[in-house]
Amino acid sequence: MLAAACGSNGNDTGTPAAADGGSSSDAAPGQGSTAVGFIFVGPKDDVGYNQAAYDGAMAVKKDFPDLKVLTQENVPETDEASRIMETMIAKGAKIIFATSYGHLDPAMKVAAAHPDVVVVQQGNFIKDTVPANTGTYFGTVYEPVYLAGIAAGKATKTNKLGYVYAFPIPQTIANIDAFELGAQSVNPKAETYVVNTSNWCDPAKQAEAAKSLLAQGVDVLTQHQDCTGTITKAAEAAGAMVVGYHADASSLAPKGWVTGSEWDWKAMFEDIVKTALDGKFTGSKYNANFRSGLKDGLNPFVQSKYGPSVTQATKDLIAKAATDIAGPGSPFKGPVVAQDGAQLFPAGKVPTYAEIEAAATVFVKGVVGEIPKG
């Protein structure tokens, strides 16, 4: 069966794996696959979410030379995604990574039609029973965001932080909450002003959002967008500080860069691929809603380097918080109170990832702004 993987390892150029015709139905999902498919919602060089996932795919390509790595950029979160995944399966892929939040429904559809193919999805959550050939994976994104929030809380002079986000999905809300909780853990007066753009990448809207926040006196900007250059540059141009997301953009803001959070998917992608190839996917930790964090040391979401203005005292505070999260703590360790005063987690409570994601439907106290209702 490996014969089909011979020859070029090029992207998107694979020929249908005719030799793969005899895929035995008794094999474990993903076992002995000759190819791996990755779909991305955006372009592979967005200096952000998609580039990080693409870099992870390229790491797989490098470290599994026998595997054909198929990639497809700009895959919409519609049935078009199912069609592209089907094409990849026709080319021999029995392991598929659907890397955008909205790819879950098409991914589940494809997985149901192909029990011998492992389809894993990045960042969403399977609410019902997780089928034997699927799973979702992610990092505890909010951990480094909380740490960056500490830096932001120490850096602000106006006590107003600004957060530009795209859509109020649980992951984003948890990030905003963690950012504010981190900031207020060292600066009780710090508030986070939020603006959404209803778009993962509309640079002009981002520029407008940044202007609006800066006009309100915000002096530290951060964001949850797919393309991150515009806001980073807008903050630097206005003499404000900026906390990064998705990628190290410190070169865009040499003065204002504080710190940030960025991706490194290599270890997790490769482990998922290896688990599937070995026929051990079903029943593994990835055959679930898997979330890695500081506690297991595999978090694909890591803190970016510090900018010039961050003091040693702040760095020490952050190091201490990181140690605490890796040990008994959590960014959401109680008491955590919602915007309206309702208690989310009681004092002393260390919530699980699932509990945090479930609670991420409201902003915490200290966030200024409303969650848009559909």
Place this chain on the structure above:
Amino acid sequence: MTLPIEVLTGAVRGGTSILYASVGESIAETAGVVNLGTEGSMLAGALAGYAITANTGNPWVGVLAGAVAGGALAFVHAFFVLHRGANQLATGLVVLFLGLGLTSLFGAAFVSRQIHSFTAWDVPVLSKIPWVGEILFQHDPLTYLSFVLVPVTWFVLQRTGIGLLVRGAGERSEVLATYGHDVRLVQYLAVVTGGLLAGIGGAQLSTAYANSWFENMTQGRGFVAVAVVIFAARRPLAAMGGSYLFGAALALSPALQARGWAINQFALDSLPYLAVIVVLVLLGKKRAAEAPEGLQKVFELSTS
């Protein structure tokens, strides 16, 4: 900054790229050619403007390149429509996808590049006027140029011999031909000029407003420009109003949100598009009857 000033300032800031494109499309449509590829010309302008600014360090050279790129794409549209008799609407869409594809391909290398962008320049004296100064006279130079562009375009189209030729090409091309004028040449020039202006609009987006290049960064603003032209009935001043209306609707959402106001942002986000649709529905019949004869043929409209 008070809310009305912030929104109106944002209207000018966010409307300028659409303004350039809609003034350009007004010229093309006056000559009887609809260019749905305006979005593509904007994208080409945005990328060329950004790329050349990155390579030369001079945003003015970048804008020039943006204009040329936008014009070149419009030339493709003009060629197929005027020389090959292709369907205008279909060709426009093809040109859009050509622009989208080409800019995605060649733009990838520029996503992470940095530029010395245009910066805001306060007009002496005028920028000090309360309200008006802040709204109109604290912008980038391309915005000020657009203030000049609008009356100049109106004047040229309505009060000069060149304008008469352009209008004639759209309205009564046989008459123009009878008098020995090359109708096709006039239409070529009108369409390419439209593309040049759309290219400048795109370059304004990338080199003066967002200060970054990103694939498909125009996000439909070229189509908004075409819609603006329809409800402005190809009048530059009305196109200016329409462009700023769209800009204001875009600026309203972040301005309200940054103040922590409880609003339905999804409804707010659809406001610009709803406004365009409502105006089109209200004005559609009337405007259709006023359209140049050449355009009516394109849409197969009945004026009776």
